[in-house]
Amino acid sequence: MDGKPTTIREIAAIAGVSAGTVSRVMNGKPGVGKEARKRISELIAEYDFRGDGNARQLAKGRSDTIGIVFPLHASEVVMHPVYPDLLGAISDSAQLHGKDVNLFTTASGDPSEHIIDAFRRRRVDGLILPAASSEDPLIARVVEEGIPTVLIGHRQASDRMTWVDCTHDEAIEEIARRLIAAGRRRIVLLNGPRRVCAYGLRSEGFWRAIEASGLSDLVGEEVELDMGYAAGIGASAAVRDADAVICSADSTAGGILELLRDSGREVPATVDVTGFDDTPFSAHANPPLTTVRMPLRETGELAVQHLIRLTEESITPAPTILPTTVVWRGSTGERAGTRES
Amino acid sequence: MDGKPTTIREIAAIAGVSAGTVSRVMNGKPGVGKEARKRISELIAEYDFRGDGNARQLAKGRSDTIGIVFPLHASEVVMHPVYPDLLGAISDSAQLHGKDVNLFTTASGDPSEHIIDAFRRRRVDGLILPAASSEDPLIARVVEEGIPTVLIGHRQASDRMTWVDCTHDEAIEEIARRLIAAGRRRIVLLNGPRRVCAYGLRSEGFWRAIEASGLSDLVGEEVELDMGYAAGIGASAAVRDADAVICSADSTAGGILELLRDSGREVPATVDVTGFDDTPFSAHANPPLTTVRMPLRETGELAVQHLIRLTEESITPAPTILPTTVVWRGSTGERAGTRES
DNA sequence: GTGAAAGCGCTAACAC
DNA sequence: GTGTTAGCGCTTTCAC
Numbered sequence: 175m176d177g178k179p180t181t182i183r184e185i186a187a188i189a190g191v192s193a194g195t196v197s198r199v200m201n202g203k204p205g206v207g208k209e210a211r212k213r214i215s216e217l218i219a220e221y222d223f224r225g226d227g228n229a230r231q232l233a234k235g236r237s238d239t240i241g242i243v244f245p246l247h248a249s250e251v252v253m254h255p256v257y258p259d260l261l262g263a264i265s266d267s268a269q270l271h272g273k274d275v276n277l278f279t280t281a282s283g284d285p286s287e288h289i290i291d292a293f294r295r296r297r298v299d300g301l302i303l304p305a306a307s308s309e310d311p312l313i314a315r316v317v318e319e320g321i322p323t324v325l326i327g328h329r330q331a332s333d334r335m336t337w338v339d340c341t342h343d344e345a346i347e348e349i350a351r352r353l354i355a356a357g358r359r360r361i362v363l364l365n366g367p368r369r370v371c372a373y374g375l376r377s378e379g380f381w382r383a384i385e386a387s388g389l390s391d392l393v394g395e396e397v398e399l400d401m402g403y404a405a406g407i408g409a410s411a412a413v414r415d416a417d418a419v420i421c422s423a424d425s426t427a428g429g430i431l432e433l434l435r436d437s438g439r440e441v442p443a444t445v446d447v448t449g450f451d452d453t454p455f456s457a458h459a460n461p462p463l464t465t466v467r468m469p470l471r472e473t474g475e476l477a478v479q480h481l482i483r484l485t486e487e488s489i490t491p492a493p494t495i496l497p498t499t500v501v502w503r504g505s506t507g508e509r510a511g512t513r514e515s
Numbered sequence: 516m517d518g519k520p521t522t523i524r525e526i527a528a529i530a531g532v533s534a535g536t537v538s539r540v541m542n543g544k545p546g547v548g549k550e551a552r553k554r555i556s557e558l559i560a561e562y563d564f565r566g567d568g569n570a571r572q573l574a575k576g577r578s579d580t581i582g583i584v585f586p587l588h589a590s591e592v593v594m595h596p597v598y599p600d601l602l603g604a605i606s607d608s609a610q611l612h613g614k615d616v617n618l619f620t621t622a623s624g625d626p627s628e629h630i631i632d633a634f635r636r637r638r639v640d641g642l643i644l645p646a647a648s649s650e651d652p653l654i655a656r657v658v659e660e661g662i663p664t665v666l667i668g669h670r671q672a673s674d675r676m677t678w679v680d681c682t683h684d685e686a687i688e689e690i691a692r693r694l695i696a697a698g699r700r701r702i703v704l705l706n707g708p709r710r711v712c713a714y715g716l717r718s719e720g721f722w723r724a725i726e727a728s729g730l731s732d733l734v735g736e737e738v739e740l741d742m743g744y745a746a747g748i749g750a751s752a753a754v755r756d757a758d759a760v761i762c763s764a765d766s767t768a769g770g771i772l773e774l775l776r777d778s779g780r781e782v783p784a785t786v787d788v789t790g791f792d793d794t795p796f797s798a799h800a801n802p803p804l805t806t807v808r809m810p811l812r813e814t815g816e817l818a819v820q821h822l823i824r825l826t827e828e829s830i831t832p833a834p835t836i837l838p839t840t841v842v843w844r845g846s847t848g849e850r851a852g853t854r855e856s
Numbered sequence: 857g858t859g860a861a862a863g864c865g866c867t868a869a870c871a872c
Numbered sequence: 873g874t875g876t877t878a879g880c881g882c883t884t885t886c887a888c
Contacts, residue, residue: 229881281603570865
């Protein structure tokens, strides 16, 4: 009792009340007199008292911790370039809602059992899982175990699982439509594997635009490759005859830009190039790259909210699709400003 | 008791022993008969029983959780390009040691109080903190609160604080030395602000090499700028007369490569370029970029080990400096192979 | 409005 | 070797 009080009971003793009352105050619960509440609040502030999270969680039967899976080395994962930002968004939202964030990486080997384990041990109440495709074995395990989960970047729902995603398809559709309207006729989409949900959507948007044009002299082509800078460099055959190259990643577009410059073709005079992700690079590319910005902060916030519903109210929120933004820049000429898609 | 047993007492009841005995088995402690241990182990396996982490932690007085701080948006942060890998390394090591990882991002605003809070609430036992400079306010707070902490990327120790870093200086020194030996005479170092520990070290290594050469016709120049792709592009004045450009980041080197190509100077024929970080880009740059690889996995593993010593044995391990590797590639000609530095 | 009491599920000290 | 007991520090009925 000398020095700082370190338990709720010590605070209670000093305030001349019982531990239960202090607990009520700390949790903002009713049933405490104005007088007493004030006195206790002041004591808590004075001693900067926080309480013991582990004890609280044991008593409440949950951990107020969100597990988030961060597939670091999965190079096929479409959201890779934006993971750090997404992670930041989730972490910020979690903090806002008073949740801690437990990180699971998949840098080495299969993390499934470790994650399941953390849930069983009640270290996490639920999961936010940026997933690529339905082939991800973790999804199956998570459903099996009944772990409350919010998927990001993949659209699959179940009993205790919902998702948040954005309009990959509409963004690419808008880009293709505008390039067509500007007179481009041989358009190639450099895309990742279509079984990955986001890439599949982008493919759909692309072909929708091509078909909607009704133009008989319009040639669309989709090339499937591993995304990344190297992919751009290696795609020379695919873009040789194109007058517009839509890339599914900024890094790929960066490679294409270099490739075109080396072969003396001018961007955007004779060929347009676009990227995806709105990475810092895109604004500094030469010429600055038209790209697509995903609503990362909103995605993170919504994922956290959904997960809290799932875990605390046992309701499964409806899946959500958030709008992307096409950021028009010099690599597609002056033909448009920025707008929502 | 129907369905799966869910507490240690239920397991104990089925095994016909007491909860204490089951606990001993689960924690691999002595004092249990061979017979009983076998029977209990089998039951645990059969029911896939894990126990409740929160209860365990409450009883033990610690959380077996490592807090790791991930400064996402701090663009001046030197380790930025490698954070995801570093994070993966730390996370893997933590798992290996049976620790959970709690993530704190600094994407928005000052995270200090949130982090302190988590420690006070006993949600984390200690911190791994990739830090830039002694100006980081979090360092001061952490020392003040006496939170066991391992710093990465900054060299500052105290009572409950130690660090792991790598040979930034020697890597740059080796590069400069080799370029000098190959005949380069006007060498510029594009570096970040020297108050940042890692940049300061690189500066030291650079000047050591210049001075050690004893060459009177050798001109070294250090330019301090914000690292990143844009920085490279914007540094044209600084590199105009150089025959070697040593960059403190691969992204900067990428910009320089582009700049030189646009002004018709050939790499590596008339000018050498090197980067830092060994990001995926560097291998695919044109020409492939000579760069420096940091020992991220070892750093992560050691940081975790040190932190465990700090928290569980109350001993403060000696700071550690790990070796970097210079990766020689086409941007510096054919003059060397890869070696440790 | 407030206190007392009974846990939450585990670990650890001490008996036997 | 193993059981018993007493907490860890909080939340939450249930009386008053």
